[in-house]
Amino acid sequence: MAMRLSEQQREAALAQLDGWSRMVGRDAISASFRFTDFNQAFGFMSRVALMAEKLDHHPEWSNVYNRVEIVLTTHDAGGLTDKDIELARFISRIAPDGSMAAL
Amino acid sequence: MAMRLSEQQREAALAQLDGWSRMVGRDAISASFRFTDFNQAFGFMSRVALMAEKLDHHPEWSNVYNRVEIVLTTHDAGGLTDKDIELARFISRIAPDGSMAAL
Numbered sequence: 524m525a526m527r528l529s530e531q532q533r534e535a536a537l538a539q540l541d542g543w544s545r546m547v548g549r550d551a552i553s554a555s556f557r558f559t560d561f562n563q564a565f566g567f568m569s570r571v572a573l574m575a576e577k578l579d580h581h582p583e584w585s586n587v588y589n590r591v592e593i594v595l596t597t598h599d600a601g602g603l604t605d606k607d608i609e610l611a612r613f614i615s616r617i618a619p620d621g622s623m624a625a626l
Numbered sequence: 627m628a629m630r631l632s633e634q635q636r637e638a639a640l641a642q643l644d645g646w647s648r649m650v651g652r653d654a655i656s657a658s659f660r661f662t663d664f665n666q667a668f669g670f671m672s673r674v675a676l677m678a679e680k681l682d683h684h685p686e687w688s689n690v691y692n693r694v695e696i697v698l699t700t701h702d703a704g705g706l707t708d709k710d711i712e713l714a715r716f717i718s719r720i721a722p723d724g725s726m727a728a729l
Contacts, residue, residue: 561684565675572668581664585688 525604536608542623550602555624556591580606628707645726653705658727659694683709
């Protein structure tokens with residue numbers, strides 16, 4: 524089972540993850556994305572969904588037209604693990620330039 | 627542009643839409659779904675997404691693993707219109723038996 528990251532591990536990981544924020548009151552990270560339209564937003568979600576299945580690790584997420592909000596945490600572990608960082612890295616890599624909204 | 631439904635129209639429409647509820651404090655309807663797993667949940671979302679694009683009318687929705695929450699309203703019209711009812715009917719038709727959770 525994935526182990527929760529230590530404070531040092533999470534700080535090191537998050538320093539390399541532009542656009543992701545630690546949530547307040549919850550051991551999780553979140554990011555917001557804004558796309559041109561629904562087609563682009565759902566296309567992005569479909570790519571994330573395929574990777575989520577491959578990793579067997581799934582996001583909490585919501586979508587309204589061209590906007591997508593994603594929260595990552597590992598329910599089994601009760602907090603942030605390597606799996607969240609791995610999925611976050613993939614998401615950041617495939618997000619079009621400029622689509623990650625500042626929080 | 628779509629016109630907001632009258633009280634009589636929305637009551638008639640909702641009487642035929644099992645599992646959908648009117649939201650409190652917002653002119654919108656919502657429904658919750660629970661699937662076997664993420665594969666089934668995202669497959670369902672993909673079918674809804676294709677229809678949403680076809681209708682040019684999109685849901686507000688969120689997903690956590692096997693659960694999907696959907697809110698329908700028409701932003702342009704500031705409330706519930708025929709478009710919401712049409713999309714809700716489609717969603718209800720493709721939802722597997724037993725997947726609509728009681729609210």
